[in-house]
């Protein structure tokens with residue numbers, strides 16, 4: 310049964326005539342019968358063009374940490390833009406965002422960008438400029454945005470095409486990327502100290518950066534095994550490789566200080582986006598003074614017409630002020646924990662082998678196995694069709710996680726206890742329907 314009601318379908322068909330596949334982002338294309346059109350959102354809810362209401366656990370792929378259309382954030386943005394949105398000069402709002410990001414994350418210096426893609430792209434340039442080396446290491450299953458350099462062996466790649474663990478083959482994720490770029494990337498399975506050490510010891514002279522999402526936000530939130538991040542930190546420090554934490558999904562979500570705070574590891578550079586603006590476009594690169602100062606005008610390029618614009622920075626100041634003054638992320642974590650425990654219980658009662666993954670603010674579950682996967686190759690052995698069948702039953706019943714289990718469930722502060730209770734009731738029905 311199609312996910313589209315009649316008005317949604319008509320709008321989708323209108324869109325498909327003018328926009329390739331009827332979408333602005335390929336990630337939003339679920340096929341001609343299931344691509345959705347939303348018209349509004351408030352708090353934990355989102356409504357489609359047929360006015361069907363969903364409890365939203367995709368939250369725009371993660372940014373909405375406080376809740377949709379948060380009145381205080383909207384008020385602050387509306388007020389700020391009365392005075393103009395862009396000046397091609399600095400604004401006090403930019404300074405305040407950067408000061409708050411530095412204070413909350415413990416990083417020394419900060420520059421703003423608009424999107425996660427820009428932040429990760431610039432962080433790689435910065436690492437290359439700082440070290441004078443050109444290659445970098447990324448993990449299989451990790452997505453770091455749309456720039457050409459990073460589109461290798463993401464969660465959209467086939468695990469079976471990645472070669473042996475000891476000698477992985479970087480899988481290009483898109484046509485249109487020059488073949489030669491593959492010479493700059495080393496891909497690695499997550500959570501394997503021996504492979505990491507072996508690769509770094511063989512190649513470090515050429516390696517500018519290692520980029521890592523400490524808990525993998527594009528494969529169900531799979532986390533690091535004890536000691537792994539410490540090993541990453543030790544080896545990158547020893548060999549002068551810039552350690553980049555991609556905190557686009559984890560930043561201002563897992564904790565005020567992001568994954569660095571949760572895991573107690575200090576990166577050299579970190580990239581932030583999503584929750585920084587609660588849905589308004591704003592992003593940042595933060596890091597050690599010595600590396601950040603490589604961004605010298607005339608020497609290393611960084612900039613953009615819209616970086617630091619008033620819309621994004623007004624939102625970020627308001628979001629960060631709220632996170633700094635109220636225990637919001639602790640509450641998000643507690644409610645996420647409640648939802649995770651409820652889902653775990655329902656899957657156990659339904660006799661479905663599974664394991665829960667990730668952290669409460671951004672979690673997942675993998676079906677068909679009780680052994681938590683350590684990397685993308687192991688994740689790919691899970692029962693994805695059953696996951697999707699349950700997710701589709703949920704969506705029909707008005708609860709919307711992503712239908713693809715690689716994308717975690719995102720929690721926001723507006724998911725209160727009653728919303729969680731309602732979600733779990735629906736989850737129970739959805740599991741029984743999917744099992745049939």
Ligand SMILES: Cc1ncc(COP(=O)(O)O)c(C=O)c1O
Pocket residue numbers: 370424425426427429452453454455522526527555556557558582583
């Ligand atoms: C870990 C990670 N890094 C970078 C990005 C790219 O961010 P954006 O979509 O804002 O360009 C994403 C997007 O989902 C992401 O999950």
